[in-house]
Amino acid sequence: xxxxxxxxxxxxxxxxxxxxxxxxxxxxxxxxxxxxxxxxxxxxxxxxxxxxxxxxxxxxxxxxxxxxxxxxxxxxxxxxxxxxxxxxxxxxxxxxxxxxxxxxxxxxxxxxxxxxxxxxxxxxxxxxxxxxxxxxxxxxxxxxxxxxxxxxxxxxxxxxxxxxxxxxxxxxxxxxxxxxxxxxxxxxxxxxxxxxxxxxxxxxxxxxxxxxxxxxxxxxxxxxxxxxxxxxxxxxxxxxxxxxxxxxxxxxxxxxxxxxxxxxxxxxxxxxxxxxxxxxxxxxxxxxxxxxxxxxxxxxxxxxxxxxxxxxxxxxxxxxxxxxxxxxxxxxxxxxxxxxxxxxxxxxxxxxxxxxxxxxxxxxxxxxxxxxxxxxxxxxxxxxxxxxxxxxxxxxxxxxxxxxxxxxxxxxxxxxxxxxxxxxxxxxxxxxxxxxxxxxxxxxxxxxxxxxxxxxxxxxxxxxxxxxxxxxxxxxxxxxxxxxxxxxxxxxxxxxxxxxxxxxxxxxxxxxxxxxxxxxxxxxxxxxxxxxxxxxxxxxxxxxxxxxxxxxxxxxxxxxxxxxxxxxxxxxxxxxxxxx
Numbered sequence: 382x383x384x385x386x387x388x389x390x391x392x393x394x395x396x397x398x399x400x401x402x403x404x405x406x407x408x409x410x411x412x413x414x415x416x417x418x419x420x421x422x423x424x425x426x427x428x429x430x431x432x433x434x435x436x437x438x439x440x441x442x443x444x445x446x447x448x449x450x451x452x453x454x455x456x457x458x459x460x461x462x463x464x465x466x467x468x469x470x471x472x473x474x475x476x477x478x479x480x481x482x483x484x485x486x487x488x489x490x491x492x493x494x495x496x497x498x499x500x501x502x503x504x505x506x507x508x509x510x511x512x513x514x515x516x517x518x519x520x521x522x523x524x525x526x527x528x529x530x531x532x533x534x535x536x537x538x539x540x541x542x543x544x545x546x547x548x549x550x551x552x553x554x555x556x557x558x559x560x561x562x563x564x565x566x567x568x569x570x571x572x573x574x575x576x577x578x579x580x581x582x583x584x585x586x587x588x589x590x591x592x593x594x595x596x597x598x599x600x601x602x603x604x605x606x607x608x609x610x611x612x613x614x615x616x617x618x619x620x621x622x623x624x625x626x627x628x629x630x631x632x633x634x635x636x637x638x639x640x641x642x643x644x645x646x647x648x649x650x651x652x653x654x655x656x657x658x659x660x661x662x663x664x665x666x667x668x669x670x671x672x673x674x675x676x677x678x679x680x681x682x683x684x685x686x687x688x689x690x691x692x693x694x695x696x697x698x699x700x701x702x703x704x705x706x707x708x709x710x711x712x713x714x715x716x717x718x719x720x721x722x723x724x725x726x727x728x729x730x731x732x733x734x735x736x737x738x739x740x741x742x743x744x745x746x747x748x749x750x751x752x753x754x755x756x757x758x759x760x761x762x763x764x765x766x767x768x769x770x771x772x773x774x775x776x777x778x779x780x781x782x783x784x785x786x787x788x789x790x791x792x793x794x795x796x797x798x799x800x801x802x803x804x805x806x807x808x809x810x811x812x813x814x815x816x817x818x819x820x821x822x823x824x825x826x827x828x829x830x831x832x833x834x835x836x837x838x839x840x841x842x843x844x845x846x847x848x849x850x851x852x853x854x855x856x857x858x859x860x861x862x863x864x865x866x867x868x869x870x871x872x873x874x875x876x877x878x879x880x881x882x883x884x885x886x887x888x889x890x891x892x893x894x895x896x897x898x899x900x901x902x903x904x905x906x907x908x909x910x911x912x913x914x915x916x917x918x919x920x921x922x923x924x925x926x927x928x929x930x931x932x933x934x935x936x937x938x939x940x941x942x943x944x945x946x947x948x949x950x951x952x953x954x955x956x957x958x959x960x961x
Contacts, residue, residue: 396517396692396693396694396695396696396697396698396699397692397695398699399482399517399695399698399699399702400517400520400521400524400691400692400695403478403481403482403517403518403520403521404520404521404524406477406478406481407474407477407478407521410470410473410474410477410521410522411470411474411521411522411524411525412525413466413470413474414467414470414471414474414521414522414525414526414529415525415526415528415529416529417463417464417466417467417470417529418463418467418525418526418529418530418532419529419532420459420463421459421460421463421464421467421529422529422530422532422533422536423532423536424456424459424460424463425460425533425674426532426533426536426537426540426671426674427456428453428456428457428460428670429537429540429666429667429670429671429674430540430544430667431449431452431453431456432453432663432666432667432670433544433661433663433664433665433666433667433670434449434663434667435449435450435452435453435663436662436663436666437661437662437663437664440662440663467526470522471522471523471526472522474521474522474525475515475518475519475521475522476518477518478517478518478519478520478521479514479515479517479518480518481518482510482514482517482518482698482702483510483511483514485702486509486510486514486698486701486702487510489701489702489704489706490506490701490704492706492707493704493705493706493707494705494707494765494770494771494772495765495770495771496731496765496771497704497705497771498704500704501700501701502586502589502590503586503589503590503593504582504584504585504586504587504588504589504590505582505583505585505586506701507585507589508578508581508582508585508586508697509582509697509698509700509701510698510701512578512581512694513578513694513695513697513698514694514698515694516690516691516693516694517691517692517694517695517698518691519687519690519691520687520688520691520692520695523684523687523688523691524688526684527684527685527688530684533674534674534675536674537671537672537674537675538552538553538671538675540667540671541647541668541671541672541675544660544664544667544668544671545650545651545654545659545660545664545668547650547654548647548650548651548654548668548672551643551646551647551649551650552643552646552647552672552675554646555642555643555646573621573624573625574625574689574690574693575693575696576617576621576624577618577621577622577625578693578694578697580614580617580618580621581618582697583614584611584614584615584618587610587611587614588611591607591610591611643672643675644669644672644673647668647669647671647672648665648668648669648672651664651665651668651669652665707769707771707772708786709786709788709789709790709793710784710786710787710788710789711787711789712783712787712788712789713783713788713789713792714780714781714783714788714792714796714875715781715782715783718746718780718781718782718875719745719746719747719781719875719904719905719906720746720747720780720781720796720874720875720876720905720906721743721744721745721746721780721781721782721906722742722743722744722767722778722779722780722876722906722908723742723743723744723778723779723780723782724740724741724742724743724763724766724767724776724777724778724779725741725776725777725778725779726739726740726741726775726776726777727739727740727741727766727773727775727776727777727778728740728773728774728775728776729759729762729766729771729773729774729929730774735929736759736762736929737759737762737763737766737773737929737930738929738930739930739931740759740763740776740929740930740931741776741931742924742931742934744906744908744922745906745922746781746875746905746906747904747905747906748906748907748921748922749898749899749906749907749909749919749920749921749922750906750907750908750909750920750921750922750923750924751909751910751911751916751917751920751922751923751924751937752764752908752909752910752911752923752924752926753911753912753917753923753924753925753926753946753949753950754925754926754927754932754949755927755949757928758926758927758928758929759926759928759929760880760881760910760926761880761881761910762929763910763924763926764799764878764880764908764910765880766778767876767878767908768785768793768797768798768799768876768878769785769786769788769793769797770799772786780796780797780875780876781875791819794818794819795818795819795820795872795874796874796875796876797874797875797876797877797878798818798869798870798872798873798874798876798877798878799869799877799878799879799880800865800866800868800869800877800878800879800880800882801865801880801881801882802862802880802881802882802884802885803861803862804861804862804864804865804868804882806851806861806864806865806868807851808851809850810845810847810848810849810850810851811840811843811846811847811848811849811850811851811854811864812824812827812847812848814851814864814868815827815830815831815847815864815867815868815871816871817868818868818871818872819872820872822871822872824847826871827847827867827871828847829871830867830868830870830871830902831863831864831867832897833866833867833870833894833897833898833902834863834864834866834867834870834894834897835863835886835890835893835894835897836860836863836864836866836867839856839860840864857885858885859885859886859887859890861885862882862883862884862885862886863886863890863894865882866879866882866883866894869882870897870898870902873902873903873905874903874905875905875906876905876906876908877898877902877905877906877907877908878908878909879907879908879909879910880910881910881912882909882910883895883913883916884912888913888915891913891915891916892915895916895919912950913950914950917937917950918937920937921936922934922935922936923935923936923937923940925940925946925949932945933946
């Protein structure tokens with residue numbers, strides 16, 4: 382009894398859950414597939430009996446044969462129309478299921494913490510949400526089609542038994558072998574398809590990675606080496622592809638030998654029945670046709686293969702859909718708050734390693750705080766936690782006394798702005814890209830922000846100015862970085878986080894941006910990940926991180942007295958000059 386209960390409580394596999402959810406969303410179309418396919422199968426099963434009866438009436442010159450001929454034509458026409466309807470319902474069910482899987486997958490990717498979404502390489506993600514989603518989306522139609530497809534061989538076998546029991550027994554003798562062939566096909570296909578899809582994903586990831594670093598590859602003269610690296614998985618792809626065809630070929634070959642033998646056995650038994658007077662010629666024709674339809678159970682292998690591919694692909698899509706989201710509360714921030722940021726005992730752990738450990742800080746509202754430390758000290762992780770691009774594994778982050786977890790999503794993004802080292806601009810024009818956000822900035826606000834970031838001058842020199850498409854703008858890394866700053870300035874709220882957002886700027890431009898940030902951008906708290914000595918020197922407060930812990934907090938002049946603090950900037954600035 383306990384074993385039975387354990388079987389009942391066994392959780393559904395993630396891939397199967399995805400397929401069931403897709404099927405529920407397309408139950409109407411799946412029902413259409415099943416109905417059309419089932420009615421087509423019924424017409425196919427009825428047709429041999431009608432044709433056999435018509436033949437007997439024609440041979441006996443019975444006038445009723447004319448009506449039976451009309452019935453034959455009606456059944457043939459019904460099969461054609463129903464098969465067309467089945468194809469229509471199948472196609473629309475697959476399209477809608479695929480669209481739902483892709484929409485849900487993209488929403489989950491964008492709604493999760495960036496560090497969680499980064500588990501999947503760009504090429505791998507694209508493969509999961511394109512090819513794999515398409516294959517998984519075929520499941521509702523394939524399942525409904527498979528259920529209806531079984532009507533034809535089962536109905537044909539029953540009809541064969543009604544026509545002549547001995548013919549049915551002759552056919553049934555070979556069915557166990559046919560079922561063994563189908564089971565071997567399903568099991569062998571599942572493993573080879575899973576491996577094939579995995580290698581496909583690896584190839585896509587390697588290619589995407591190489592395209593992103595095309596300039597570095599060209600500059601290093603390593604195109605041949607990179608080509609070999611990208612194409613290295615191809616032999617394995619070929620092995621798995623051939624393995625898929627071998628499995629399919631074996632199933633086709635075995636069924637191709639077995640099915641004609643079964644049909645021949647039925648015809649032989651039926652022929653003996655005609656000779657002995659047990660059967661008429663029309664019944665022999667019907668029996669031979671029913672044997673062919675019953676042997677069509679081998680065609681079910683195609684639908685079984687489709688379901689196997691769908692289930693394997695669904696497992697890969699499910700891994701994206703299972704990404705943890707960032708749930709938001711509904712609380713608002715206190716009106717007119719200064720932007721005081723507080724971290725209480727914050728830990729961030731990744732792959733068993735502490736990126737931040739026991740971080741407790743209070744950054745007064747309206748101040749500028751620089752976060753410094755060696756590479757890997759946890760600066761960008763602190764910046765991500767500060768504006769809730771990820772949640773800490775322990776501890777709490779508060780903005781003006783309200784935990785960030787409790788703040789509504791739109792208000793949080795209105796009040797917390799970011800600028801990054803490598804900004805991404807989305808929109809048809811630069812103006813649209815800079816204006817987009819939780820709140821759409823006006824053209825005047827965008828231009829004012831661009832002036833503050835030192836971007837207005839070069840944008841105006843473009844042939845179409847602010848109407849230039851981001852992909853058509855021939856801009857340097859520093860100019861793109863200034864556009865990223867301009868977008869952040871246009872949406873500045875009570876907290877602005879600059880994660881190494883001035884690293885590509887020259888010293889003079891950086892100084893100009895910092896002055897504009899203090900003078901022209903709305904009041905609020907600034908948290909700046911800093912690598913340059915000058916950035917730390919001009920901050921009100923410096924947070925010094927070391928291996929994920931806060932080593933010291935204070936004014937730059939105070940910290941400068943410590944040799945280890947000066948060593949943080951030695952590599953970047955070449956020594957202690959410009960300490961202020």
